[in-house]
Amino acid sequence: MESADNAFITAFHLIVSMDPVLTGIVLLSLQVSLSAVLIATLIGLPLGAAVALWRFPGRGLLITLLNAFMGLPPVVAGLMVYLMLSRAGPLGQFGLLFTPTAMVIAQCLLVLPIIAALTRQVVEDLWKEYAEQLKSLGASRARAIPTLLWDGRISLVTTVLAGFGRASAEVGAVLIVGGNIDGVTRVMTTAIALETSRGDLPLALGLGLVLMLMVAAVNGAAFLLGESARRQAG
Amino acid sequence: MSDLRVPVGLLPLALREVGFRHGDQDLLKGITLQFGSSGKTLVMGPNGAGKSLLMRLCHGLLRPTEGSIRWHGGGRLGGQALRRRQAMVFQRPVLLRRSARANVEYPLVLQGVSRRQRRRQADAALERFGLSALAGRPARVLSGGEQQRLALARAWVMRPEILFLDEPTSALDPAATKAVEDAVLTFHEEGTRIVMSSHNLGQARRLADDVVFLCRGRLLEHSPAETFFTAPASAEAAAFLRGDLVW
Numbered sequence: 001m002e003s004a005d006n007a008f009i010t011a012f013h014l015i016v017s018m019d020p021v022l023t024g025i026v027l028l029s030l031q032v033s034l035s036a037v038l039i040a041t042l043i044g045l046p047l048g049a050a051v052a053l054w055r056f057p058g059r060g061l062l063i064t065l066l067n068a069f070m071g072l073p074p075v076v077a078g079l080m081v082y083l084m085l086s087r088a089g090p091l092g093q094f095g096l097l098f099t100p101t102a103m104v105i106a107q108c109l110l111v112l113p114i115i116a117a118l119t120r121q122v123v124e125d126l127w128k129e130y131a132e133q134l135k136s137l138g139a140s141r142a143r144a145i146p147t148l149l150w151d152g153r154i155s156l157v158t159t160v161l162a163g164f165g166r167a168s169a170e171v172g173a174v175l176i177v178g179g180n181i182d183g184v185t186r187v188m189t190t191a192i193a194l195e196t197s198r199g200d201l202p203l204a205l206g207l208g209l210v211l212m213l214m215v216a217a218v219n220g221a222a223f224l225l226g227e228s229a230r231r232q233a234g
Numbered sequence: 235m236s237d238l239r240v241p242v243g244l245l246p247l248a249l250r251e252v253g254f255r256h257g258d259q260d261l262l263k264g265i266t267l268q269f270g271s272s273g274k275t276l277v278m279g280p281n282g283a284g285k286s287l288l289m290r291l292c293h294g295l296l297r298p299t300e301g302s303i304r305w306h307g308g309g310r311l312g313g314q315a316l317r318r319r320q321a322m323v324f325q326r327p328v329l330l331r332r333s334a335r336a337n338v339e340y341p342l343v344l345q346g347v348s349r350r351q352r353r354r355q356a357d358a359a360l361e362r363f364g365l366s367a368l369a370g371r372p373a374r375v376l377s378g379g380e381q382q383r384l385a386l387a388r389a390w391v392m393r394p395e396i397l398f399l400d401e402p403t404s405a406l407d408p409a410a411t412k413a414v415e416d417a418v419l420t421f422h423e424e425g426t427r428i429v430m431s432s433h434n435l436g437q438a439r440r441l442a443d444d445v446v447f448l449c450r451g452r453l454l455e456h457s458p459a460e461t462f463f464t465a466p467a468s469a470e471a472a473a474f475l476r477g478d479l480v481w
Contacts, residue, residue: 129328130328132290132295132324132328133324133327133328135295135317136293136295136317136321136322136324137317137321137340137341137344137388137392138314138317138318138341138344138345138392139344140314143344147330147340150332151330151331151332153331231372
């Protein structure tokens with residue numbers, strides 16, 4: 001077994017030389033997680049805002065469910081999607097199991113409750129302040145949604161980031177529905193788990209470093225974006 | 235088509251036996267009064283008299299639990315269409331987290347006015363209220379007086395037939411108060427009906443054509459300003475004018 005020092009050096013080489021295996025895994029991870037977050041954002045922002053603005057029967061239950069699903073264990077999400085997509089499942093005919101699409105669906109299921117629940121909180125607080133003024137200016141509730149989402153943009157960026165953090169960090173869901181197939185559905189987290197157990201520490205370490213850098217970079221960018229928006233919006 | 239869209243004046247506004255109940259408390263009761271099509275009405279009374287509530291009911295932000303509020307020229311217009319022909323300036327204006335100009339443009343966005351037109355009208359309104367230099371600044375970092383003038387500029391682009399102001403100067407210093415009062419006169423000169431609440435007697439004397447005096451949710455007087463200030467009909471109003479505590 002190699003020493004940890006050697007593993008670090010090799011890992012560094014893999015990154016700097018843009019090793020094709022490593023690059024392929026990184027790109028697929030980004031593609032899957034970003035797609036999942038994008039879809040969850042497009043659904044979660046308006047959904048959260050709608051739950052914040054309207055009173056309807058079952059609203060309390062829906063809010064409780066959204067909050068509870070924020071802590072949904074990834075393996076359970078993976079299992080649910082697996083059952084849906086497996087050959088005998090209701091969506092089995094589409095043959096999506098063990099494809100990147102299945103992984104996007106599973107991660108979307110994990111991220112959507114986070115974005116929707118946090119958005120509801122942000123928009124509800126904002127609505128308390130804005131409701132009377134917006135009504136006075138002639139905005140309907142439905143028209144108020146884009147206004148509130150835009151005015152809550154600074155908090156909402158953090159919300160979306162929390163979603164991205166969850167998507168890029170989880171192993172369980174993508175492992176179950178993706179199957180960790182080399183070159184097809186192998187992403188950073190599943191590769192790290194596999195390579196570590198096989199003793200290929202350099203690749204695992206290299207991927208781990210890239211994963212951390214990526215999350216740090218995304219958060220840094222969001223922080224700068226938030227700061228400039230804050231300066232602009234006051 | 236164009237004939238049908240020529241707006242008929244909304245005013246006068248008539249309240250009949252209007253009441254508002256919250257829980258087992260009558261916050262307003264038996265208010266019958268009419269706002270004619272021009273002039274400046276000051277709504278006065280001690281805190282908790284129901285001044286803000288009365289204006290929110292008139293503006294349509296709340297529904298009365300009793301009685302009726304009728305716009306003479308309102309016809310079948312719904313709440314939103316009615317509100318777009320009125321404007322309200324609150325004690326603490328809620329400004330959007332955007333630039334001053336974007337705040338003034340916002341009601342025009344809601345009305346579907348084209349981008350170019352919006353920009354032109356917003357800039358004219360900002361200029362009118364002395365805010366041109368601040369157009370690009372975030373609205374939320376402006377001073378209290380500037381924020382209130384911005385709220386007035388935002389109301390201005392709506393070309394309201396009637397403008398409600400809920401104690402718009404209560405948090406402002408004398409200079410900013412003067413600017414708001416000037417703005418109110420500007421609206422008045424352009425033919426906008428003014429309904430404003432205040433518990434500042436000096437301000438009421440400067441601005442009022444007529445006075446609505448409320449106390450504990452009841453309408454005690456609605457009289458021309460001169461009559462109200464020189465010969466108030468109710469003991470409560472007399473005490474209020476002397477500066478005694480009234481409740």
